[in-house]
Amino acid sequence: QVQLQESGPGLVNPSETLSLTCAVSAGSINNYYWTWIRQPPGKGLEWIGYIYYSGSTIYNPSLKSRVTISVDTSQNQFSLKLSSVTAADTAVYYCARLAHPYNSGWFFDYWGQGTLVTVSS
Amino acid sequence: QSVLTQPPSVSAAPGQKVTISCSGSSSNIGNNYVSWYQQLPGTAPKLLIYDNNERPSGIPDRFSGSKSGTSATLGITGLQTGDEADYYCGTWDISLSAYVFGTGTNVTVL
Numbered sequence: 001q002v003q004l005q006e007s008g009p010g011l012v013n014p015s016e017t018l019s020l021t022c023a024v025s026a027g028s029i030n031n032y033y034w035t036w037i038r039q040p041p042g043k044g045l046e047w048i049g050y051i052y053y054s055g056s057t058i059y060n061p062s063l064k065s066r067v068t069i070s071v072d073t074s075q076n077q078f079s080l081k082l083s084s085v086t087a088a089d090t091a092v093y094y095c096a097r098l099a100h101p102y103n104s105g106w107f108f109d110y111w112g113q114g115t116l117v118t119v120s121s
Numbered sequence: 122q123s124v125l126t127q128p129p130s131v132s133a134a135p136g137q138k139v140t141i142s143c144s145g146s147s148s149n150i151g152n153n154y155v156s157w158y159q160q161l162p163g164t165a166p167k168l169l170i171y172d173n174n175e176r177p178s179g180i181p182d183r184f185s186g187s188k189s190g191t192s193a194t195l196g197i198t199g200l201q202t203g204d205e206a207d208y209y210c211g212t213w214d215i216s217l218s219a220y221v222f223g224t225g226t227n228v229t230v231l
Contacts, residue, residue: 035220044123045158045166045209047220060219094165098220105154106213106220107171114165 002027004095004112012089012119018082022095022112029053029076033098035108036069036080038091046091050098051078085119092116124149125210125223132229137200141226143193143210149221153212155193157186160207169208170195202230 008020022034035050049059051069059067063082071078082089093115096108126144133139143155157170168177170186173193185196193210210223 044225045211045222047211047222050220058218061217062219099171105156105172107154107156107168107211108158108166109168109171109177111165111167 002097002110004097004110006093006095006112006115008115008117010116010118012085012117013121014086014119015084018080018085018089018117018119020080020093020095020115020117021077022079023075023077024097025076029071029073029078033100034069034071034078035096035098037094037096037108038089039094039114040088040091048080048082048093087119090117090119123224124214124217124221125212127208127210127223127226129224130227130229132231133200134231135200135202138196138198139200139228140197141195141208141210141228143195143223145191145193145212145221147191148216149191149212149214150188150193151191152215155186155188155210155212157184157193157195158209158211159204160209162206166209197228200228200230204228205230 003025005023012018030053033050036048051057066083068081095112097110099109131139154172158166159169160166173188174186183198214221
């Protein structure tokens with residue numbers, strides 16, 4: 001059973017860069033898509049973007065100018081950087097595996113437990 | 122703001138059935154598979170349904186999914202107190218080039 005674990009600072013100053021890492025265990029990062037999703041307190045889910053193990057990325061247009069997702073296959077992990085953060089970026093950030101089998105749809109089959117990131121000085 | 126609309130809440134007595142609708146457009150549900158996620162209080166979402174109506178291993182057949190045109194529906198039969206959670210639909214949106222989630226529906230067991 002694939003397991004994902006987010007890590008990173010729980011508090012970020014406004015205007016700075018939020019950085020999180022997702023470690024993948026009990027499975028290889030190769031040949032899959034990996035994604036970040038966030039959920040502001042008391043609100044719904046928002047997809048941030050995905051990265052293929054080869055390094056190609058697609059970002060949510062609403063966040064594209066501030067987001068960078070990268071992958072380190074040697075460490076079996078991938079990372080998120082979100083720049084110029086404001087209080088509106090306060091949320092629980094989840095990493096997940098994005099499945100897209102042949103002739104099938106897109107869906108998130110494995111999720112991390114999530115990590116709360118608060119933007120405040 | 123989500124492009125997929127769900128009712129904010131639904132409720133029913135134990136053992137009864139509820140359905141949750143997810144309304145979209147031709148750029149998302151109309152041309153892509155839909156998945157559904159269950160989020161129990163204080164936990165990460167869990168995949169419930171994928172490809173409109175497929176259940177991952179371990180998901181009971183009390184949960185079912187369907188799609189017609191630009192709308193999708195999640196059904197839960199034999200409602201249990203453990204089903205109290207938020208439920209989200211999701212799919213790829215061709216126009217936005219982004220994955221989109223529904224607004225979410227809270228299920229309450231009376």
